[in-house]
Amino acid sequence: MKQATRVLILLMAVMTCLVSCKGDEPVGKWDKMKWKLPDGLTREKSAYIVPASGGTFTFTCKNYGAPWLSSITDGTEYLYPVFLQDGAEETEPDFHSFKCEWFEVRCVQADVNITFAPLDSSTESRQMSVTVTAGDIFDTFTFIQRH
Numbered sequence: 001m002k003q004a005t006r007v008l009i010l011l012m013a014v015m016t017c018l019v020s021c022k023g024d025e026p027v028g029k030w031d032k033m034k035w036k037l038p039d040g041l042t043r044e045k046s047a048y049i050v051p052a053s054g055g056t057f058t059f060t061c062k063n064y065g066a067p068w069l070s071s072i073t074d075g076t077e078y079l080y081p082v083f084l085q086d087g088a089e090e091t092e093p094d095f096h097s098f099k100c101e102w103f104e105v106r107c108v109q110a111d112v113n114i115t116f117a118p119l120d121s122s123t124e125s126r127q128m129s130v131t132v133t134a135g136d137i138f139d140t141f142t143f144i145q146r147h
Helices: 002-021
Strands: 042-044 047-050 055-061 068-073 097-099 103-108 111-116 125-133 138-146
Touching (some): 047 055, 068 103, 103 125
Antiparallel strands (some): 068 125, 103 111, 125 138
16 A cells, blocks of 8 residues: 555656646747847848947847847957946846947837947947847847948
8 A cells, every 4th residue: 555655646746747847838949039120230141230320220029028138249248247337337237228338228128229329430340249038039139330
């Protein structure tokens, strides 16, 4: 009897795990993020080309409601999660906005707004990448600004 009880308890534990681990969304099976791309940007290979005059460009996610920032690089340096606001480091990262000397990124609802300052004559080009997420799905946008 004790052996039968142990087998029954083990069977119930296994069944509980199988049932409780099943979810509506299979792990790793998220749909790719779909974007409405902004006007005024051209694309070369895997990067968007930003005009030397700068500007604001809005990428709108069509299938996820509120993406947020995952990482940011300026072409050579990983900037996230060190967020500097008004010259003072924040104690906790802001996952919806980032501002530095020559670009700013803001996530507002389904929109990812990226603003570039004009490129000065002493700088030949500059590059940055921003990765956004909506949970277990990520998308990266790379930008090159040049004369």
